[in-house]
Amino acid sequence: MSKNIKTPTNQKILTNVAVVRMKKTGKRFEIACYKNKVVNWRNKTEKDIDEVLQTHTVFSNVSKGQLSKKEELMAAFGIDDQLEICKIILEKGDLQVSEKERQAASDQSLKEVSQLIASMVVNPETKRPVPPSVIDKALQEMHFSLKPNRSSKQQALDVIPKLRETIKIERAKMKVRVAIPTKEAKIVHSKLKALFNEVEQDDWQDGSLEMVGLIEPGSFRAIDDLVRNETKGSGRLEILSLKDVVEGELQIS
Secondary structure (H helix, E strand, C coil), X not given: CCCCCCCCCXXXXXXCCEEXXXXXXXXXXXXXXXXXXXXXXXXXXXXXXXXXXXXXXXXXXXXXXXXXXXXXXXXXXXXXXXXXXHXXXXXXXXXXXXXXXXXXXXXXXXXXXXXXXXXXXXXCCCCCECCHHHHHHHHHHCCCCCCCCCCHHHHHHHHHHHHCCCCCCEECCEEEEEEECHHHHHHHHHHHHHHCCEEEEEEEECCEEEEEEEECHHHHHHHHHHHHHHHCCCCEEEEEECCCCCCCCCCCC
């Protein structure tokens, strides 16, 4: 009797996999992917299917190595092309994540949100940066919960107004310089001034205008549109700093 143990033909054992699962026609279908690659495929940063799938095979149970039957694939998907079915499951299936992995991902995302907020805000009284640890604590006290369908930056921007109710923060201002040629300077001046929070320099020279000052980050697009449209491309908008802080290094938000 042979001492070699053979794996049954309907089994294929894989290890260290990320499983994506889909249920159709009362049956469970799973695919085996490389860890961290599913999200990359879905957000289009990974386009090589072989970098995502460990095998072009559809399983009924990846962990047990049990393969799906051909007739079940036909009944559920109307095709028996395993690669095409893998792509369907990859796009629309549910990524299976262990509780430990989910908690680690949540902790990392929360840390990213805290660091992003810290890079966007200052103390309104001192104009100094706010440590991420202070923001971390405030988020925990307000029972902030992450939304899986929104990016860390979107969530950071969303929660800043709520954080302002509990700690002293405000969006850091951008410092910009605007140069407008003689012909359009007088027409544009008042419109520009209305978009500045603080004008530090308002110089006229031979009819042309140069303004330097602080603006809300959300006003940048409006100023850029105004300068380009009113001057037909002859005006200039320059970012001098993305975060204006007192006695601190420039931090890009």
